[in-house]
Amino acid sequence: xxxxxxxxxxxxxxxxxxxxxxxxxxxxxxxxxxxxxxxxxxxxxxxxxxxxxxxxxxxxxxxxxxxxxxxxxxxxxxxxxxxxxxxxxxxxxxxxxxxxxxxxxxxxxxxxxxxxxxxxxxxxxxxxxxxxxxxxxxxxxxxxxxxxxxxxxxxxxxxxxxxxxxxxxxxxxxxxxxxxxxxxxxxxxxxxxxxxxxxxxxxxxxxxxxxxxxxxxxxxxxxxxxxxxxxxxxxxxxxxxxxxxxxxxxxxxxxxxxxxxxxxxxxxxxxxxxxxxxxxxxxxxxxxxx
Amino acid sequence: xxxxxxxxxxxxxxxxxxxxxxxxxxxxxxxxxxxxxxxxxxxxxxxxxxxxxxxxxxxxxxxxxxxxxxxxxxxxxxxxxxxxxxxxxxxxxxxxxxxxxxxxxxxxxxxxxxxxxxxxxxxxxxxxxxxxxxxxxxxxxxxxxxxxxxxxxxxxxxxxxxxxxxxxxxxxxxxxxxxxxxxxxxxxxxxxxxxxxxxxxxxxxxxxxxxxxxxxxxxxxxxxxxxxxxxxxxxxxxxxxxxxxxxxxxxxxxxxxxxxxxxxxxxxxxxxxxxxxxxxxxxxxxxxxx
Numbered sequence: 001x002x003x004x005x006x007x008x009x010x011x012x013x014x015x016x017x018x019x020x021x022x023x024x025x026x027x028x029x030x031x032x033x034x035x036x037x038x039x040x041x042x043x044x045x046x047x048x049x050x051x052x053x054x055x056x057x058x059x060x061x062x063x064x065x066x067x068x069x070x071x072x073x074x075x076x077x078x079x080x081x082x083x084x085x086x087x088x089x090x091x092x093x094x095x096x097x098x099x100x101x102x103x104x105x106x107x108x109x110x111x112x113x114x115x116x117x118x119x120x121x122x123x124x125x126x127x128x129x130x131x132x133x134x135x136x137x138x139x140x141x142x143x144x145x146x147x148x149x150x151x152x153x154x155x156x157x158x159x160x161x162x163x164x165x166x167x168x169x170x171x172x173x174x175x176x177x178x179x180x181x182x183x184x185x186x187x188x189x190x191x192x193x194x195x196x197x198x199x200x201x202x203x204x205x206x207x208x209x210x211x212x213x214x215x216x217x218x219x220x221x222x223x224x225x226x227x228x229x230x231x232x233x234x235x236x237x238x239x240x241x242x243x244x245x246x247x248x249x250x251x252x253x254x255x256x257x258x259x260x261x262x263x264x265x266x267x268x269x270x271x272x273x274x275x276x277x278x279x280x281x282x283x284x285x286x287x288x289x290x
Numbered sequence: 291x292x293x294x295x296x297x298x299x300x301x302x303x304x305x306x307x308x309x310x311x312x313x314x315x316x317x318x319x320x321x322x323x324x325x326x327x328x329x330x331x332x333x334x335x336x337x338x339x340x341x342x343x344x345x346x347x348x349x350x351x352x353x354x355x356x357x358x359x360x361x362x363x364x365x366x367x368x369x370x371x372x373x374x375x376x377x378x379x380x381x382x383x384x385x386x387x388x389x390x391x392x393x394x395x396x397x398x399x400x401x402x403x404x405x406x407x408x409x410x411x412x413x414x415x416x417x418x419x420x421x422x423x424x425x426x427x428x429x430x431x432x433x434x435x436x437x438x439x440x441x442x443x444x445x446x447x448x449x450x451x452x453x454x455x456x457x458x459x460x461x462x463x464x465x466x467x468x469x470x471x472x473x474x475x476x477x478x479x480x481x482x483x484x485x486x487x488x489x490x491x492x493x494x495x496x497x498x499x500x501x502x503x504x505x506x507x508x509x510x511x512x513x514x515x516x517x518x519x520x521x522x523x524x525x526x527x528x529x530x531x532x533x534x535x536x537x538x539x540x541x542x543x544x545x546x547x548x549x550x551x552x553x554x555x556x557x558x559x560x561x562x563x564x565x566x567x568x569x570x571x572x573x574x575x576x577x578x579x580x
Binding site: 017021113114115116117118119120121122136139140143144147148150169170173174175176177 | 307311403404405406407408409410411412426429430433434437438440459460463464465466467
């Protein structure tokens with residue numbers, strides 16, 4: 001059911017767990033492998049790179065579009081989060097996606113729902129300190145989607161670095177029979193990491209936001225040049241942001257990629273991460289180094 | 291692979307997730323249905339009634355024996371909980387069980403494990419008030435076992451009434467593709483609910499413990515006789531315990547069977563529950579009424 005030549009079919013859109021379960025069960029029974037790409041919609045080339053990889057690697061690709069309310073804090077942007085279903089489906093049609101699962105809030109969280117995932121310890125750092133409950137919501141919806149759509153491989157973006165670490169760890173801790181694949185961050189020609197939230201920014205803010213990816217490049221260059229002090233690297237990253245008048249900085253981090261613990265002496269691969277506000281838009285970005 | 295006539299095979303005992311996953315995958319690939327009976331061992335006729343039902347209803351039956359450390363509180367009986375593996379396996383052999391999964395603590399909780407299930411709201415009452423963290427541990431290990439052993443049906447005992455409500459609710463909330471079947475409590479000829487913890491009691495204590503099931507029968511008789519006040523029924527149940535000099539009572543409850551909320555006016559089916567200490571042994575029992 002993967003894309004064949006130039007022949008593109010519209011993906012089938014389903015709204016209920018029952019329908020997508022049946023579709024996936026039928027595909028599995030026919031010996032097909034299943035790829036899952038969970039998204040919140042407002043699809044950009046970052047999402048589409050995951051879709052492309054799934055279509056290339058799996059017989060059947062399911063994309064889910066669900067703006068998950070439980071991962072938004074009370075003062076966050078749940079209401080204004082971009083919802084662009086028609087454009088999303090048109091984009092997915094070009095890639096030979098088989099199924100798009102677009103559940104309602106009630107379908108995923110019927111009245112009385114009260115079981116959650118208490119996410120692994122790595123959820124407590126970074127985003128965990130600035131978005132309490134966020135990773136709990138992410139882990140819960142991802143587990144639910146894994147159960148509704150028992151895929152062979154699930155695809156996530158490196159852009160949400162901590163999310164992917166949390167999901168990998170959850171999958172291991174809860175013995176989930178799924179492979180979690182993390183795909184590289186996609187950037188625009190200026191280096192800005194693609195994000196559905198970029199749509200919130202004015203042209204001036206987008207220009208200012210480039211300092212975030214610039215700070216990550218500075219970190220990579222420093223380390224490539226022999227710098228071994230985590231503190232020095234973090235300080236230089238922070239300076240890049242401040243020079244661009246980005247002052248509402250949630251964190252500038254240089255961490256071990258598995259534990260997400262801040263690195264003192266740089267002696268192996270690390271990840272540099274930034275979370276900061278540009279105008280009213282909160283942005284995150286990261287690069288693995290080494 | 292179910293029991294055939296008198297021909298009984300020793301169940302195959304495996305200790306690793308990898309082995310039992312492979313066994314179950316092979317059975318599923320061959321079109322077999324899988325029944326799962328999760329236990330902590332020290333098997334009695336209550337457990338064996340679940341096993342019997344699974345063997346009758348499913349092609350392949352997997353029994354798990356794992357004394358789950360995360361469901362015991364720090365001052366509870368984890369260390370002294372009875373472990374009788376040889377006798378257990380001998381008992382299971384008589385029922386045509388196919389696989390017994392006996393993992394080590396490290397196999398189920400390797401170092402660094404830190405993801406848990408935050409159980410549904412119904413976990414907060416009753417046992418939740420007296421054994422904080424207990425239902426979190428139960429829900430977590432049950433979810434893990436469901437993931438390691440993707441069965442069609444999992445069998446639990448009514449004896450652990452709240453546990454079965456929590457597991458049913460978790461299965462619904464997390465979209466687990468498994469049917470949860472709850473089987474009636476098995477009692478000895480005097481009415482004592484079978485429990486691995488009964489082994490802790492002296493003959494005198496076993497005699498005293500009969501007041502617990504007696505109090506449940508009193509509740510059922512009162513309601514059958516037209517009593518409609520929850521308070522009156524709870525008061526009479528408590529009196530039965532006190533008359534037997536059972537004074538360390540964790541709870542005497544008359545609740546709605548789904549929400550586990552205490553019932554004021556009895557207008558439909560209810561469940562009567564008791565948790566109390568007899569000597570050093572904590573016992574729980576319940577009966578659905580109506």
